[in-house]
Amino acid sequence: MNLSCIIIDDEPNAVKLLEMLIGQTTQWQLLTKCYNGLEALAFLKENKHKVDFIFLDINMPHLSGMELAGLLPSDTKIVFTTAYSEFAAESYTFKTIDYLLKPITLKRFLAAQQKIEFYFGKTPAAVAMPVQSSDQEYFFVKSGKVLRKILLEHILYFEGEKEYVRVVTHTDQLLIYRRLKDIEEQLTVPFVRVHNSYIVNTKQLNKIQDNHIYIGDKHIPVSEKFKDGFMAVINQRIF
Incomplete structure (x- = not known):
């Protein structure tokens, strides 16, 4: 997705890291890098309609990220970048898309990228609806x-992690920005919800014992909430 952004951060190394991540993993246009709030205000005043969103550091001298955000138009979309988690709640009083804690890892940036593109695209960027094929x-x-195309039959299980879902196959583990509930709504048997945090592919089960599912070396608990629905599927396969 072709989006435009700017970086506002007084730390040159942090700016270089973000610039590298944007350049290597996205198709976004980085319009400029600002090293203080006043420089950013001047640029945004002249280029307001060209900037889709901004990466904004919080801890900057003279004019902090929070103070700067308060001076910007209320519809300015912001991805905050900071080493301090205590500003997270306050950050969402603005049009905040995401809140990245430094040091920003590649894994976390990719999750933020999906969230940002989902925000602007208004359609799920991480996962498409399962598609019927003549084969699989x-x-x-x-x-x-x-x-990346993934065959459903290759998936062992989905694991929810707050705002993200980990898709696990025999060879890969991919983290996507979706809720497990949204994934569940797109799937049918042999995929069954067995826990608040897990959807399993029943074709991949090795055994069930003591309210636990065994898929390879992974032990997955079966909660009381989902046990009846899960066993209803399993009972159809018991001789």
């Missing part, structure tokens, strides 16, 4: 600039 069902996971 599949869907796509966005990883950096690449849409």
Whole structure:
């Protein structure tokens, strides 16, 4: 997705890291890098309609990121970048898309990229609806600039991690920005929800014992909330 952004941060190394991540993993246009709030205000005043969103550091001298955000038009979309987690709640009083804690890792940046593109695209960037094929069902996971095709039959399980879902196959673990509930709504048997944090592919189960599912070396608990629905599927396969 072609979006435009700017970086506002007084730390040259932090700016270089973000610039590298943007250049290597996205198709975004980085319009400029500002090293203080006043420089950013001047640029945004002249280029307001060209900037889709800004990366904004919080801890800057003279004019902090929070103070700067308060001076910007209320519809300015912001991704905050900071080493301090205590500003997270306050940051969402603005049009905040994401809140990145420094040092920003590649894994976390890719998750933020999916969230940002989902925000502007208004359609799920991470996972497409399963598509019927004459042979097999599949869907796509966005990883950096690449849409990776994954066959549903290769998936062992989905694991929810707050705002993210980990898709686990025999060879890969991919983190996507979706809720597990949204994934569940797109799937049918053999995929079954067994826990608040897990959807499993029942074709991949090795055994069930003591309210636990075994898929390879992974032990997955079966919660009381989902046990009846899960066992209803399993009972159809018991001889």
